[in-house]
Amino acid sequence: MTERKQKDEVGKLTFEQAIQQLKGIVDRIEQGEIPLQDSLEQYEKGMALIKHCRDILQKAEKRIEKISKEERPEPEEEQENSEPLLGG
Amino acid sequence: MQIQTQTRTKIYTVTQVNSLVKDVLEANLPSWLTIKGEITDWKEHQSGHRYFSLKDEESVLPCAMWRSTLAKIKFKPGNGLAVLVTGSIDLYVPQGRYKLIVDEMIPAGMGALQLAFEQMVRKLEAEGLFSEAHKKPLPKYPERIGILTSGSGAAVHDIAVSIHNRWPCTRLYLYPVSVQGPGAAAEIAAAIRDVNRRNDKLKLNVLIVGRGGGSLEDLWAFNEEVLARAIFDSRIPIISAVGHEVDTTVADLVADARASTPTKAGVVAVPDMRDVLGELSGHQRRLTGSIRSQLGLCCEYLQTILASAAFRNPSLSVLNREQHLDDLTWSLDGAMRTMLIETRRQIQDYQDQVAKIEPHRLLGRMMVELNELKSRGLAAVTKVLNNRDLEITARENRLAALNPKSVLNRGYSITMNKQTGQVVRTADDVQLDDSLITELADDNRIESRVTGRASVPARHPESCGDARPTGEQRS
Numbered sequence: 001m002t003e004r005k006q007k008d009e010v011g012k013l014t015f016e017q018a019i020q021q022l023k024g025i026v027d028r029i030e031q032g033e034i035p036l037q038d039s040l041e042q043y044e045k046g047m048a049l050i051k052h053c054r055d056i057l058q059k060a061e062k063r064i065e066k067i068s069k070e071e072r073p074e075p076e077e078e079q080e081n082s083e084p085l086l087g088g
Numbered sequence: 089m090q091i092q093t094q095t096r097t098k099i100y101t102v103t104q105v106n107s108l109v110k111d112v113l114e115a116n117l118p119s120w121l122t123i124k125g126e127i128t129d130w131k132e133h134q135s136g137h138r139y140f141s142l143k144d145e146e147s148v149l150p151c152a153m154w155r156s157t158l159a160k161i162k163f164k165p166g167n168g169l170a171v172l173v174t175g176s177i178d179l180y181v182p183q184g185r186y187k188l189i190v191d192e193m194i195p196a197g198m199g200a201l202q203l204a205f206e207q208m209v210r211k212l213e214a215e216g217l218f219s220e221a222h223k224k225p226l227p228k229y230p231e232r233i234g235i236l237t238s239g240s241g242a243a244v245h246d247i248a249v250s251i252h253n254r255w256p257c258t259r260l261y262l263y264p265v266s267v268q269g270p271g272a273a274a275e276i277a278a279a280i281r282d283v284n285r286r287n288d289k290l291k292l293n294v295l296i297v298g299r300g301g302g303s304l305e306d307l308w309a310f311n312e313e314v315l316a317r318a319i320f321d322s323r324i325p326i327i328s329a330v331g332h333e334v335d336t337t338v339a340d341l342v343a344d345a346r347a348s349t350p351t352k353a354g355v356v357a358v359p360d361m362r363d364v365l366g367e368l369s370g371h372q373r374r375l376t377g378s379i380r381s382q383l384g385l386c387c388e389y390l391q392t393i394l395a396s397a398a399f400r401n402p403s404l405s406v407l408n409r410e411q412h413l414d415d416l417t418w419s420l421d422g423a424m425r426t427m428l429i430e431t432r433r434q435i436q437d438y439q440d441q442v443a444k445i446e447p448h449r450l451l452g453r454m455m456v457e458l459n460e461l462k463s464r465g466l467a468a469v470t471k472v473l474n475n476r477d478l479e480i481t482a483r484e485n486r487l488a489a490l491n492p493k494s495v496l497n498r499g500y501s502i503t504m505n506k507q508t509g510q511v512v513r514t515a516d517d518v519q520l521d522d523s524l525i526t527e528l529a530d531d532n533r534i535e536s537r538v539t540g541r542a543s544v545p546a547r548h549p550e551s552c553g554d555a556r557p558t559g560e561q562r563s
Binding site (some may be wrong): 022025026036039040043053 | 367
């Protein structure tokens with residue numbers, strides 16, 4: 001896969017998915033049973049995953065939104081009536 | 089009698105008497121009485137009112153508790169429960185009976201709420217609502233957390249701060265509910281069910297239900313059955329965060345996880361970012377370290393190859409192979425030789441084995457055996473033949489004894505008419521001048537002539553006494 005594609009794919013992962021993949025990669029490379037070429041690709045991906053995880057943690061907004069009670073008769077359009085309450 | 093009645097008293101109606109007693113009672117008794125006793129004869133009427141009696145060792149006091157009073161009581165009264173009741177004595181005029189109208193009831197020896205709490209815990213525990221088997225696992229890195237608490241209290245702030253201090257990337261969603269007073273439990277329960285219903289869109293990973301500290305009464309909503317059941321039914325894992333450290337509520341017991349206070353919610357709900365960052369750095373080090381060492385190994389290997397004789401002296405490889413070929417040739421040669429020697433040795437072995445058998449001696453032995461067999465055969469045959477000879481002689485002797493001619497040996501003779509060749513038995517068998525032949529033993533014969541005859545009827549001529557020899561002996 002191209003570097004671009006890989007980056008996009010990593011960018012979509014949740015923190016949990018990213019850290020799971022990362023652990024898998026570290027284990028595989030440490031066992032040293034994969035060829036160098038594959039190792040290098042996995043290494044690149046691992047580094048991208050680490051960066052992604054750090055980004056998730058550091059770009060946090062510390063937001064609280066408000067859920068309003070569902071008003072039964074109304075159509076379900078504004079259910080997640082987001083309204084920041086607190087800032088970091 | 090009539091006079092007495094008239095003079096001593098006026099005449100009352102029954103109702104008047106009962107009303108009078110009622111007035112007297114009410115006037116002379118304190119308006120509120122607090123009474124200690126044990127509940128007995130507890131009756132639940134369809135109207136919702138409760139009728140029962142209080143008793144001690146000696147007496148029984150009838151009591152009534154109206155529906156409205158019952159609704160205020162958190163615990164469940166019943167027979168055998170020791171209680172303190174407060175109320176007033178009332179006389180029911182139509183029946184002339186008095187009873188205590190209960191206005192308050194608390195368990196004797198234990199707070200009413202405490203008792204109610206224990207009763208609820210027992211009930212739900214028996215149903216298995218607190219069982220570990222029903223606890224849902226919490227997500228390790230929750231992205232979206234719903235908070236069900238008062239929108240105005242400190243709890244929401246405490247919870248938010250405790251989460252964001254540890255794990256800032258979680259998005260929090262406040263669902264404001266009242267957490268105190270009548271209807272609060274039902275409202276929180278409804279909110280839990282509402283969020284569960286809408287979670288396809290809300291996508292909350294975990295819910296936190298709680299409030300700050302307060303009296304047992306303040307926290308009461310979190311002990312109510314309706315909320316316990318909503319928590320139990322939730323598909324989204326729920327963390328309870330109610331009151332102070334020391335408080336335990338039914339909600340705490342039924343929730344999937346429990347934070348002792350709202351400020352501890354973060355510790356239960358999310359990982360600490362510092363730990364996770366440390367873990368990430370660890371992963372990075374391991375990753376870099378592994379890749380370096382793998383690269384290092386590859387480089388080393390490459391160096392080894394470059395430094396190897398093959399690269400320094402390419403023809404060496406050919407020479408090596410030639411040498412190898414020579415080695416192989418020698419080996420092959422040696423192997424062939426060894427094989428030949430071995431084969432020869434084997435042939436020799438076979439020869440020796442054959443020699444050991446010694447065919448000529450074997451033949452000699454066989455000849456001896458054969459001769460022996462032959463002579464034994466001969467002997468057997470001879471013996472058989474001899475036996476047969478003896479047998480035959482015996483038979484001959486016996487046969488000879490039976491031979492009519494053998495009587496000749498004993499001196500008898502047979503006389504035959506030479507002309508007819510017939511044996512002469514009677515005189516009639518011959519004529520005068522007939523030649524007779526007399527046969528003697530050993531084929532000796534005499535020829536003679538009939539010179540005379542005398543016939544004796546019925547007499548068998550036996551002797552040839554009168555025959556005379558006519559010829560010489562013949563053999």
